[in-house]
Amino acid sequence: MLVVALALSLDLEDRFAQAAVAHGHDVAIRAGTDAELIARFASTRADIAIVGGSPRLLSAALIAAADAAGIRVIALADSAAERDRAKTLSVQSLPSDTDPVEVFEAATAPIPAATASDRGTVIAVWGPHGAPGRTTAAIGIAAELAFAGAQVALIDADTHAASVAPSLGLLDEAPGFAAAARLAKQRSLTDEELDRVAATYECPGGELRVLTGIGRSDRWPELQADRVAKVLDQCRSWKQFTVVDTSASLESDDLVSSDLHAPRRNAATLAALQASDIVYAVTGADPVSMTRFLRVHGDLTDLVGADRVRVIVNKVRTGAAGLAPGASAAETLQRFAAVTPAGVWPADAAAAGAALLAGQTLREAAPRSALRKRITDLVQPLLPEEQRVTRRSRRGAKHRSKRRFGRASLH
Known part of the structure; x- marks a missing residue:
């Protein structure tokens, strides 16, 4: 079982929360901004954080807080700017229409090594x-x-x-x-x-x-x-x-x-x-x-x-x-x-x-x-x-x- 933190748009949050519960995972945090998610990391344990690719949700401060708490971050990024932001922050990114089950599996897989x-x-x-x-x-x-x-x-x-x-x-x-x-x-x-x-x-x-x-x-x-x-x-x-x-x-x-x-x-x-x-x-x-x-x-x-x-x-x-x-x-x-x-x-x-x-x-x-x-x-x-x-x-x-x-x- 994974303990999941979500910082997504409302439609994506509902879809991923329902899929997490259906597959035996626990949704411990739902946040609307990176600052809110960072604050919750201090008091709530999580294994993974699934966040949107916008600057409001994905930031260097969030990655630093997640690293300090030992939480793996996966970004759902669709636009080129969002994918570039995730790449800059060394965060694995997937399209937002990826099946939630595949996202959960990616969260438990070895972190992909950067290629030349x-x-x-x-x-x-x-x-x-x-x-x-x-x-x-x-x-x-x-x-x-x-x-x-x-x-x-x-x-x-x-x-x-x-x-x-x-x-x-x-x-x-x-x-x-x-x-x-x-x-x-x-x-x-x-x-x-x-x-x-x-x-x-x-x-x-x-x-x-x-x-x-x-x-x-x-x-x-x-x-x-x-x-x-x-x-x-x-x-x-x-x-x-x-x-x-x-x-x-x-x-x-x-x-x-x-x-x-x-x-x-x-x-x-x-x-x-x-x-x-x-x-x-x-x-x-x-x-x-x-x-x-x-x-x-x-x-x-x-x-x-x-x-x-x-x-x-x-x-x-x-x-x-x-x-x-x-x-x-x-x-x-x-x-x-x-x-x-x-x-x-x-x-x-x-x-x-x-x-x-x-x-x-x-x-x-x-x-x-x-x-x-x-x-x-x-x-x-x-x-x-x-x-x-x-x-x-x-x-x-x-x-x-x-x-x-x-x-x-x-x-």
């Missing part, structure tokens, strides 16, 4: 000091994923020199990432709140939802490690891919501060790297950039593990790196770090400059550039088979992009 497809992928882009192209890489990767049809969030977690918003021509007076971090601290961060605080950048094939970075570097205490981790965890249910632009420093401030509980300047970067599934480490191809990278590559792999790190050699050009700069850089990485680069990108100053001047992505400002094509090649393995861009579809998209965006790119 239910959780988005977090990608961090990092690189050492010296402007190896972290922001260019982060924007390019996010834009190519969006063009392929993926739902993509782009986050600026650089606490030293946030650059994503100005690079895309977005206003950043109210930094979206800091706002999301505050909501995470208050335990009120949901997919709906992320939609509210994120800026929208329309790009070919889709859109980017951007959590802009802090406009003033002295605001870094707002991005503490636990808040950053919570935001990125929420982003996994919000979008298919989350691309995070990080700062260069990997140092832990614990070594220079006697206050163990004080905020850390590099905490946002460290937390983002640790929370990521993939870390793209960007280095320049010239000897100075390569030296800087190799000096800190070991620190990066110690932090996140070598299996998650994929190296990109950027700004490859003859002159500073010899006559065969790509091969030379790959040989250096293999010799001194036992690493094979995941991508070797050319120094395409004209394309990067055009994108920066226009406040656009490379796909808009320089769709035929060699740099943009290398970024496209990099992201293809990340996508499900049905979202990958074939050579034929690339040619078609190129002509569509030229017709649609050709005039705008001249301004």
